Structures are given as structure tokens and as C-alpha cells.
Amino acid sequence: MMKKAIIFLSVLFCIAAAALGAESAFETGEKLFMQNKPLEAKTQLETALVRDSSNETIYLYLGLIHQQLNDPIGAIDILRRGLLVAKNIKDKLYFVIGNNYYNQGDNTLAEKNYTLALAENSLLAAAYLNRGQALVRLVKYPEAIEDYETYLRLKPDTWQREAIEKLIALLRQSIDEQKDLLDSVLNSIKNASVNTQTESAGTEDFQDTGGTDLDIIE
Numbered sequence: 001m002m003k004k005a006i007i008f009l010s011v012l013f014c015i016a017a018a019a020l021g022a023e024s025a026f027e028t029g030e031k032l033f034m035q036n037k038p039l040e041a042k043t044q045l046e047t048a049l050v051r052d053s054s055n056e057t058i059y060l061y062l063g064l065i066h067q068q069l070n071d072p073i074g075a076i077d078i079l080r081r082g083l084l085v086a087k088n089i090k091d092k093l094y095f096v097i098g099n100n101y102y103n104q105g106d107n108t109l110a111e112k113n114y115t116l117a118l119a120e121n122s123l124l125a126a127a128y129l130n131r132g133q134a135l136v137r138l139v140k141y142p143e144a145i146e147d148y149e150t151y152l153r154l155k156p157d158t159w160q161r162e163a164i165e166k167l168i169a170l171l172r173q174s175i176d177e178q179k180d181l182l183d184s185v186l187n188s189i190k191n192a193s194v195n196t197q198t199e200s201a202g203t204e205d206f207q208d209t210g211g212t213d214l215d216i217i218e
Contacts, residue, residue: 025051026058038065056086056093063096072100091121098130107134125154129164141171 029044042065049058059082066075079097086093098113114131117124132147148164158164 026055029058030061033061033065038068041065042069054085056082056089058082059086060089060092060096063093063100067096067100067103072104075100091117091124091127094120095124095127095130098127098134102130102134107137110134111138123154125151128154136167136171141175145171 025044025048029041029048032041032044035041042062045058045062045065048055049062052058059078063075063079063082066072066078076097079093079100082093083090094113094117098110098117101107101113102110111131111134114127114134117127118131121127128147128151132144132151135141135144135147145168148168152158152161152164
């Protein structure tokens, strides 16, 4: 009986020690991460993750560390793994995934993940700002303007307000210029059609084949 009790207590001790070790590794890793020591933090957090794969914050920290170490593929991989277990910080995981795609120049996937982040948390101001940046690169100026304005509403005291307002003005100007160019091209095509009919009205040999070749400007 005594032997069984000793074995039971030994098992409990091992479980408690393992739990304490996982907590210690996580806390140490978190502390190193906050001290901007990514390599040392990575080792501790990977150990903590092995012991507790349900801790969503570890995935976020490791994703940020991979980003710091210029490893966007590794960052996206660990963050996507985090999404499988995350309950409270899916918005942040999607957001950092978006940042890593943006840094790689993949603005389409960056926009997609910022949108997913905002679907989880519509008040995540940074996602509006960064999605606006991706939309500018994708030449989606009206959508970008909307995101920048939403960001300014959520962060009225941001130190970047003046720069963002200038960018919004430039984007609006660009949209107006594009509209003027489009109107000019459309009017040019319409006039050419009218001129052709006028010029051909007195030509006996003119035949309308039903086809028209136009240069399309995209």
C-alpha cells in the first residue's frame, strides 16, 4: 500500500514538474522576447511549445521572432499552426501573417489576411492601416482611402495623421486624373466612330464588315 502511494506521489510530482518547466520555459522565452533577444527567446519558446502546444501566444511570439530573423516563410508556417488552436488572438495571428506576405511583396495575400484579421476584430486599427498600404500597391485607391480614413477614425491622435492625410489627398487626385484620362479615351473612341460614318457616307465602295479594331488601354 505504501509502495503504491509512493508511486502515485512520484507521478504527481513528475506531472507538476513538467507543468512548471513548461511555464518556466514560456516565461523565460517571453522575457527574452521582450528584451529583443530573438534567438535566445526562440529556443525557450520552442521548448515551451513542445510541452504545451495549446498556448496560442507562443505561436504569435514565434511568428514575430521568425519575422525579426527575416524568415517570412517560417513565420507564416508557425502562425498558421497557431490558427488551428487559437481562440482569443486569431486577429493578431492573421495580422502578422499579412505583414509577412506584405514584406515579401505579395500584396494580394497580404490584403486577404488583413481582411481575415478584421473579420475577427473590426476594431483592429493597425489592420486597416496595413491593408490600406497593400491596396495602394494593388492600385485599389478608393478602397485604400476608405481604410486610411477608418484608421484615422480609430486612431485620431496617431503621429502619422499628417502623412496619411497627405497620402489620401494624393490618392484622390490620382483617381480624378485617371477618370479624366478614361473619359478622354472613351470620347476619342466615340468620335472616331462618328467620323468614320461621316467620311464613308459619300463613298460608294464603302462596306461595313461589322468589325471594329480598337486599341484597349488597361
